[in-house]
Amino acid sequence: MPDVPEPMVKLVRWTAEPAAAQILRSTAAAVLSYVVALWLTPQPAPLTAPLTALLVVQVTLYSTLTTGINRVNAVIAGVLIAIGFSTLVGLSWWSLGLTILTSLVIGRFVRAGEFVIEVAISAMLVLGVTRVANTAWDRIFETLIGAAVGLLFNLLFAPPVWVQSAGGSIESLARRMGGLFRDMGGEVAGHLPVERAASRLHEARRVDHAIVEVDASLRQAEDSLRWNPRVREGALSRIVLRTGLDTLEICAVVLRVMSRTLTDLAKQRTDEELFPDDVAGELEILFDHVAYAIESFAVLITSQVSANAQTAEDRLAQALTDSALSRDRIADMLLLKVQEHPRQWQLHGALLAEVDRILDELAVEKRSERLVEELDRYGSEASERHPRLQMIKRRLGDSGVYRRSSRVVRGAFK
Known part of the structure; x- marks a missing residue:
């Protein structure tokens, strides 16, 4: 050819x-x-x-x-x-x-x-x-x-659906965040200059601008799903993408806080290593697991109806498991180091708490609960705004659309 x-x-x-x-x-x-x-x-x-x-x-x-x-x-x-x-x-x-x-x-x-x-x-x-x-x-x-x-x-002639474009923006945001986590993991070994830590913090802050751009792309995708005859479960798709972006936004905030924590540690340890070699090596592995979990989460929410969804969910679950195990090992190691050298112990605890927050936000069970809550809330608000329209839908046999969507979500994220 x-x-x-x-x-x-x-x-x-x-x-x-x-x-x-x-x-x-x-x-x-x-x-x-x-x-x-x-x-x-x-x-x-x-x-x-x-x-x-x-x-x-x-x-x-x-x-x-x-x-x-x-x-x-x-x-x-x-x-x-x-x-x-x-x-x-x-x-x-x-x-x-x-x-x-x-x-x-x-x-x-x-x-x-x-x-x-x-x-x-x-x-x-x-x-x-x-x-x-x-x-x-x-x-x-x-x-x-x-x-x-x-x-x-x-x-x-129904306008095009912009879901794929919004999904690409979400995945690009997740890859950018994953790259920042891996960069931080590569810098915890040895001495970390304050200037380099501050530069990484500045990059983490710039993620907010990327979130604004992704939010605009998602709003366009949400509008393209409303009243579009080419889309059957538009409400479910909108809620999946919107709640997914909300989760990534929380992770971006935690990423910025982690960068701030590492910067504060670098300011306190200008003449020594940021972490001992064994702790630094385990932290690098942890940050890589967290980055992989964020990227897998983005793939999952943007391909929830495709064959890649199950693979992405399996990868996310494995990345979360690996992250939790690595986090526990680091906690034990830091506890021993704090007992030997108690300086800045609160920053060590803050670092572990920030990792816990990200793992909790990405957890499959929490995501399933959030999706069901949003679907129920959306259905209730629609009934309150347009009671007659909802009555007509019920008579036409469409009253269970949100309940069906909820069952789909419960089944998809178990």
Whole structure:
């Protein structure tokens, strides 16, 4: 089989990404709205219709349906403002500034919500092409056509699901945290300069920025699962990923605290080894086990419905067992060393307590309990918010969806 050129491989991979699918969907919706507007209106170039379609067709079906009305309000308000100014004063630098100012002020009163800025954007875009339409009604009609096409397009052609992208971000975060644990394990032997320990602490603090980015990716994935006909158990998938990220965030906090503990030890032991050789060797093994447990946990929560889930769960359980055994050995060794040299014993205890916290957060039993609690809470909140909808679901035989999900979680994480 001939080798495929690398640019072609990258192109194929890119077209399989949700971002590529969204670009194609937005383009298709805009073109379709333009064709429909040409068919329904007498205007030779109804550009407002594709403009509105681009604004309405969101990344997810949920965001389209929840923000569509606000976007339509924003576009219509901008269109009316632009037509009014073009009729009265035409386009000039001062009329453009007055149009933007008026648009931003009026946008606060038309319930445009977070899309107030789009009132001004629509007004500016329409102001530049007002010669195309003869009346304000033409522009409004084009806007409604674009909004309708955008909404129907997302209903008929469901947007892509961003779970895989969010899962990749979570696994990348776990690998980064695992790398930091292994780096710390490689530095506990011998003398640890304070500057190196402080640098490792700074790197641990930067993990917070990565968590913010992963959280944004996960929110997009959660929206893509809501009301999406391509997803059956969207609530379960959302909760699995969200609770998993919460666990990794706690582990990241503990990682930062451990880095602080090692830095404090380095400050107290500037002229000697950080730990004796036997303790340092066991700590390096422990940190490697903890890193492997975190990485296996990320694989588990991002592949809970695939064949890799069972393998990831087995690896996580083994890594947790190995970590616990190594932790107990270190505790015995540190106890003997503290009796010989009682200096900074509290930092030794803090280090062991921080390891215990991570192992407790990654425990399979605790994760199972947390998932069941979140599913029950989600079902209760849904019933309180939409009691009639829940009654209809029960009559249609869908009342046990959350109970089934809970049973799935209990069975999957035993």
